[in-house]
Amino acid sequence: MCESYKPYTGIAVSRDSHLRRPCRRPISAASFPSPRRAQASLPCWRRYGATTVFLSTPISDDERKRIAELNSMKAKVLQNEKIMDISTPAKAFLTRISGFANSDLNALRLVEEPSDHIDEQYLQEPRSRGWLDYMRQVDFRRLPPVPGEPKAGDLSPVFTMHEEGFEEAYVFFYYQGGWRFLTSNPRDGIWHTWAHDALQSRMESLERE
Numbered sequence: 001m002c003e004s005y006k007p008y009t010g011i012a013v014s015r016d017s018h019l020r021r022p023c024r025r026p027i028s029a030a031s032f033p034s035p036r037r038a039q040a041s042l043p044c045w046r047r048y049g050a051t052t053v054f055l056s057t058p059i060s061d062d063e064r065k066r067i068a069e070l071n072s073m074k075a076k077v078l079q080n081e082k083i084m085d086i087s088t089p090a091k092a093f094l095t096r097i098s099g100f101a102n103s104d105l106n107a108l109r110l111v112e113e114p115s116d117h118i119d120e121q122y123l124q125e126p127r128s129r130g131w132l133d134y135m136r137q138v139d140f141r142r143l144p145p146v147p148g149e150p151k152a153g154d155l156s157p158v159f160t161m162h163e164e165g166f167e168e169a170y171v172f173f174y175y176q177g178g179w180r181f182l183t184s185n186p187r188d189g190i191w192h193t194w195a196h197d198a199l200q201s202r203m204e205s206l207e208r209e
Contacts, residue, residue, distance in 0.1 A: 054144045055159070055189060063143055070094070070140045077101055078136055086111055086178030088146055089156045093170055096181055100132040113180045114205055137163045150174040153203060155182070155195055171195045173202065 059067075070090050074097060077083055083098045084107050085091040092111050099108035103123050109115035122128060142159035150156075154174040161167055169191035172179040183198040185191040 055142060059142070066090075066143055067140045070143075074135075074140070082107070084110055086180065089158050089170075089172040089179045090140065090143060092172050092179040092181065093158050097132070097135050100128060100135075110178075111181050113175055113202075134162075138168075139163075141167065147174070150179075152176070153199060155199060157191055157195075171198075173199055175206070 073083070073094055077094055077098045078101055080102055081098070082102055082104060083091070083094050084104075085095055095107050096111045098104060099106075099111065100123070105118055105120070105123070108118045108122075112118060138160045140158065141161040144157060144159070146156050147154050152175055155171055156174075156179065157169040157171045159167065159169055166186070169185045169187075171182045171185065171191055171194075173182045174180075182202060183194055185194045187193075
């Protein structure tokens with residue numbers, strides 16, 4: 001059974017993300033979407049507040065070990081080691097980094113749906129090059145449990161930490177047998193606010209294809 005809804009009071013981040021400075025302020029219950037938007041039929045993991053509770057828990061030895069392994073893999077990927085794996089949100093995150101690091105369109109198309117916007121020009125955009133540079137300064141911070149039997153539309157975030165203390169959530173959604181990148185959110189404690197609307201828009205786009 002899911003834990004009851006508990007607002008998390010922790011570190012929120014300024015919307016001026018280019019400043020990359022953590023902004024300490026309490027996150028109130030009013031910051032979260034109305035619980036009515038969390039449909040009772042949704043799997044336990046997808047109800048609002050689930051990962052917010054997780055962020056307030058201590059890191060287990062197992063999670064700490066997996067974080068170290070993934071950060072080691074990320075360092076290798078940034079040195080042009082390739083990976084194409086969307087079996088978990090964390091591996092999908094590394095696949096996206098690999099796509100930019102190796103100019104690998106196939107990797108980027110694998111982790112992004114729809115992917116018709118991904119071409120050579122996409123790789124050369126300043127935003128794309130800047131994102132890769134940013135990833136060189138980011139490490140995995142927390143790894144929430146992933147749904148054991150995910151269904152289309154399930155959401156799962158990966159939490160990161162910039163070397164200057166900037167915290168962020170990278171959110172992935174399950175689609176056709178793998179985890180695909182959906183959105184990122186500098187306010188990691190309330191990533192649901194952005195992800196809910198982003199998922200609805202993305203699924204509508206995929207249904208039109």
